Every structure is written in structure tokens, then in C-alpha cells.
Amino acid sequence: MVARTLSGARAEILAQIQAATAEDRGDRPTRLDSGPESQSSDAIGDPGLFATRCADYGTPVLQASRDEISALVSTRFALRGARRIVVPADLPAPWRPPGVEVIADEPPLTHAELASVDGALSGCALAIAATGTIVLDGGQRQGRRALSLLPDVLVCVLRAGQIVPDLADAISRLAPASRPLTLISGPSATSDIELQRVEGVHGPRVLDLILVD
């Protein structure tokens, strides 16, 4: 719905912009679309670089084969004292960790319920090697945004094939982004107090990444 409550405002603002820039914009056409050079890139990112960048944030990247995933996930949650975890409804069965209570987000938990679980397990859409970033887009194996936000421990499983070299590659792969995107690079942090960095403000205080070849 395009609000017309203050339609006078809209018309006036647009008219003022046109008057302000008419002389200077000339006849040069403006490129409105992302263009061919930014079409989805096939480039593959270096898992080694990704792990190094994540290490810079203090985020461990643990290697695992397909069969080892659920055991490793279980270990990580146990390490953090997480006994009840939430998972997206389409979490692959081989990822399900033993030894913890696994709650599927279907039907969706309330925010209070999400805040009371100890951790969350999720996949991701892709990862960026150059900046040590994981990108969640609410697609396969990820669930809604609140899952990776409220619980205190987040374990994320990604394949090496999901890693792209840099941000530009990621943006071109993710366009046109019809679902919300969350780019996560390390734990939340603040330097607001005397510029001293403190990690774990809001959002998960622990982020563990499991890299599957």
C-alpha cells in the first residue's frame, strides 16, 4: 500500500528534487538495473582464508565430514552447556545432535520461548572468505531470523562449496534478495565504553562454525 496521507508532501519533495537537479543531470541516462557484469558469479572462495578471517574474530571454524556433523554439533553445544536447542523445521536429519533436546520451530515458538532455549542450529545461504562472513537468507535449513538472534549459542553448518571469495561475489549471488538477509561476521560487539571492545552484547554470544567438505 502506498500511503497517500501526505500526498502533498510527496509531490512537493519530488518537484523540489527535479527543480534542484534539472540543470545538472543532463541527458545522461541512469543505469537502473544491476547490469550484466554483476550477474551471478561462479567464483569459489578459499576455505583456508575463510577460517583465518573467522579466527580473527575469535570464531572457530571446525572441519567435519558429513558423518561427523551431528557428533560435532553435540560436542559444541555440550561445551557451552546448551541443553535445549531450537532448529529450523527443515533441518536435515543427519545434523540432529544427540544428547540435547532438539525443538523444531514448527509451529513457531514465541519470542519468550526462543529466548529461553540455550542454543540454535542452522545452515546458511553462503559464506564470504575475504571477510569471514556467513549470510543467512531464511532459505533452506535456516528458518526465520529470530532463530539465529535470540538463543545465546549459534552453531552454523556450511559446505565448502558455499564459500565465495568476496562481498561483490556474494551480492551478485544474493540479488535480488526477496527474503531478508543477515550478514554475520563474528560475535556482536561494542566499543562504546572508552573504546574498549566488549564482545557479546545482543545476539548470540557464541558462534561456532562447522565446515563440511
Place this chain on the structure above:
Amino acid sequence: MSSFPDAARTSLDDAQMRANVRRATTAIRARRGAAVAELPDWEELRDAGAQIRAEALLNLDRHLERLETAVAAAGGSVHWARDAEEANALIARLVREAGSREVIKVKSMTTDEIGLNEALAAQGITAHETDLAEMIVQLAGDRPSHILVPAIHQNREQIRTLFAERFGEPALESDPGALTAAARSHLRERFLSVGVGVSGANFAVAETGTVCVVESEGNGRMCTTLPETLITVMGIEKVLPRFADLAVMLALLPRSATGERMNPYTSLWSGVTPGDGPQRFHLVLLDNGRTDTLADPGGRDALRCIRCSACLNVCPVYERTGGHAYGSIYPGPIGAILAPQLAGLDAHTSLPWASSLCGACYEVCPVKIDIPSVLVHLRARVISERGAPPGERLAMAALARIFASRRRYEAAQRSARLAGRLAARNDVIERRLPGPLGQWLRFRDLPAPPEQSFREWWRAR
């Protein structure tokens, strides 16, 4: 409002603030330098950023219309506000319609600019700041002093005292970890219960209707994901034409702002998504002086700003005076060119002179705003629109007469030389003199004039 020189004189006396700001800006400068040095194509990136922003401004109307269409198609509502009053009235109405008397806010300078919190309070709506620094500033009844680190003028002891009192935790320790943990628990309650979130936007993409929020703490994700209703307030200049443009801007912003390769959390969304996040989304497009700024070709580049604060961190003036001296939500070099244009020259007459024109800001600006040139342009506008101070006008008129005649020029030169030699000690004019020249000499030394001018010597040889 006091002029910048007066305000600066006061803040220069605040040793605590100066120490805090100096420490902060020195540290951030070093981090930015390291982060930028990592990228061999940093200058090309700056060029690309400048081009994207400049082009967005020149075709702003077309991009805003596309943005509006895309957001509406994604299930959001778009509203336009000519000024602060309109925006505040609109937002208050939207909050009431959502059935709430409180909102949780992500840090947004745009909402500070329009005085949203005060306007909402006047309507019986409480706005809870959730950024750690903004919360500190709000609890202390203070004003922000830096774009990125608004509470940098406060130290841990001051903050400990504040939290201990406001959160009822007298035993609270003063280390930043403990203070942050206290803030986390205090705010978690709010995130889970308040039904309306208010945010700003770092960018909005016209092509796809995508709004982008860049942050470190996670409160942005909380406020833009958990409430049922989300209101995003955005200056019209923040629009980017294409989704691909995000690749350039998100590469420039974290390195320029905090010296990181990438900030912890970046959120991107278009409209609403069933089953995920707010089910009502309102985008408020704010003018509030931006179209006026756009209309001045010599000043409009200020609108390219992506609010990284790199210019603040490198500015020798800002480092010494801190942000409050600028008397504006936007301090530092960018504030000196943006505030007078947004609020009108009359509101900030002295700000274009709050600079030594060293140009360090221009060198670090990720979108290559030529701040010194805009400062000089605004100085000329102030003088031509308001007139120069009477003494200066008389002096300029007298000089014009003198320079127009060689005879008068040489006569004036001789008497000035005589006066100068009288005022000099050890070949330097250091002493205080009356009048405008005296003011100029307060911080500068002049070498004593020689006994003969070059032409006199030439004629006599």
C-alpha cells in the same frame, strides 16, 4: 546558540573530554589505516563509491519513486515527510495505530535530527534507545558527541555511576564487560515485549526496495526483527540505485567507520516477509532540508555522506573541541558542511569556519566529498547572503581603493612597514595588537617587514 569559537573555547577547557576524544580518535585512525591498507584497490573503491552516490543524487526523484514502488510491492508502506514536524506527527500516528505507547529504537541520527524522542514523549509515547551509547546518553540526559561513538566523552566510572543508579545495581563493577552485561539484561526485557520498533537506514536500494542497517551490537537486529510493527526513518539522500551498489558501499563503510573488514551484523530486508519478522513495515522518507541542499551545486556533495565518521576521527579541530562544540547532531567536518545546509545558514553561521582547511577529511572520505571546497563555498555564501562584519567590509573597501592605485599602494606599504617595524621585537611581530589584525595575530606570528621593499631596493641599486 553560541558560535563555534565560543563553544570551542569552553570545551577546550574540558580536559577529561579531550583525553577521551583524543584516545578514541587516535585508536580508530590506526584501525582504519590498517584496514584500508589491506585493500590494494581502495582508491578505485572510493571512486566507485563517489560515482554511485553522486549519480544517485542527480537522479534522486527517479530512484525514490522506484524505491517506493518496490517497497509497496513487497508489502511495506511508504510515507513522505517534508520536515521534522511532519515526520514526527506521522510517526506518532503510526505508533498509536499500532496500539503501542512505547517504541524500541535503533540508533538513528536522522531521528535525532528531527527530535523524534522528544516529539513522541510529548504525545505520551516513550522511546527506548537500545544502542549502548545512545542509551547512556539518554539515561544521562546528555547529548551525543560523535557520529559513531556518541558517548565517547564519558568514561567507565561515569557510566558505572549512571547504570548503578538507573538499573538499581549499586554493586556494579566499572569494567566495560560488566557494564555491557548489565545493559544486555536490562534491554532484553524490552526487546521481547515492545511491539513497535523504530530504526534508521544506512541505505535503501531503489531497484529492489531493500533497506539496509549496518551495526555491531545486535540491537538493530532485535528492533528490526522482533516487533510486530517496524518504522524506518530515512533521509531521502540515502537511496542507492541498484542492489549491486551494496557491494561497493558495504566494502567502504566498515573499514572507514570502525576499521573492520566487516561489521558484526548487517541486516537487509524488503517490506514484510510472512512468518519472519515484522508484519507491518513503514518507510518514512524525510526531506528536512535535503532538497534545499541538493539545489546548491557547490554544496550538494555533502549529501553523499554515508555517516562513517572517518572525517571526525582525522580532524585536528574535532579532536580538540569534541562534538558538542559544533552545536549540531552532525559534528566534525561533515557536520560543518551538512548542518548549515540542512538547517539553513542562519542556524549555523560560524560552522563553515570551524576548520583549518587542512584537507585530511577529504583524503579519508570514502565517497570523496571535497569538504574543504564546500567549506569555502559556504563561507562565500554566508558572506554574500549575510554580509561581512562591518569592520571587515570597511577594511576590504579601503584595500580595494589602495590596490587600485600604484601610488596609494606604495604609500600604504611604506606606512604599514613603519608600523610593523615598530611592533616587532627580534624581527618577529608577536605582541597583542588591537583590532581585527590583532585577533588574527593572537595565534600567528608575522616576520618583521624588511627595511626596504624590493622595488625600493631595485630603484636604488
